[in-house]
Amino acid sequence: MQILIVSGDAGESLEIFYPKFRLEEEGWYVAIAAPEKRMFQSVVHDFEPGFDTYTEKLGYRVQADLALSEVDPTTFEALVLPGGRAPEYLRNNPDAIKIVQHFIELKKPIATNCHGPLLLFAAGLESGRCMTAYPDLAIDVMQSKTQYKNEPVVVDGNLVSVRGWPDNSSWMREFVKLLKK
Numbered sequence: 001m002q003i004l005i006v007s008g009d010a011g012e013s014l015e016i017f018y019p020k021f022r023l024e025e026e027g028w029y030v031a032i033a034a035p036e037k038r039m040f041q042s043v044v045h046d047f048e049p050g051f052d053t054y055t056e057k058l059g060y061r062v063q064a065d066l067a068l069s070e071v072d073p074t075t076f077e078a079l080v081l082p083g084g085r086a087p088e089y090l091r092n093n094p095d096a097i098k099i100v101q102h103f104i105e106l107k108k109p110i111a112t113n114c115h116g117p118l119l120l121f122a123a124g125l126e127s128g129r130c131m132t133a134y135p136d137l138a139i140d141v142m143q144s145k146t147q148y149k150n151e152p153v154v155v156d157g158n159l160v161s162v163r164g165w166p167d168n169s170s171w172m173r174e175f176v177k178l179l180k181k
Helices: 013-025 086-090 094-105 117-122 135-143 165-180
Strands: 002-006 029-034 039-046 055-063 078-081 110-113 153-156 159-162
Touching: 002 013, 002 094, 013 029, 013 039, 013 055, 013 165, 029 055, 078 094, 078 117, 078 165, 086 117, 094 117, 110 117, 110 165, 117 135, 153 165, 159 165
Parallel strands: 002 029, 002 078, 078 110, 110 159
Antiparallel strands: 039 055, 153 159
């Protein structure tokens, strides 16, 4: 099985590497695509006492295997959309949108984490779905006519969503189950 991760600068480290390693553990090929085929800078979002929201620190450097413009989505069976801030700017990238639309239209398995749903909404995720996301995105989820659930993991057909990296284990547990069906 071939699985594609779409991210870029300011993608959340734990939401990129955890699925990459977990899915490779199953023996599957995982490629990371970003706006350019180069090293990009991931970030670590953490929760500090006294802060109203998360803080951001530099994470690991990540090597993109493919530029988004090089991706042939027909060669991949599943898609992973990590969060972080990368989805904010990737939703304006025509190549990223075209890739995500392919997975939506063909109802291929999609795993999304934290701010990853921003790419799904920009690519035209059909209304009536049910998902979770980082809680501050609840309004974005509902404005897309998608039902929001503040739960560790939500599975809706081909879509597996979680709120953030603290939910990674339930995210990949459910995604692996879906992929093995």
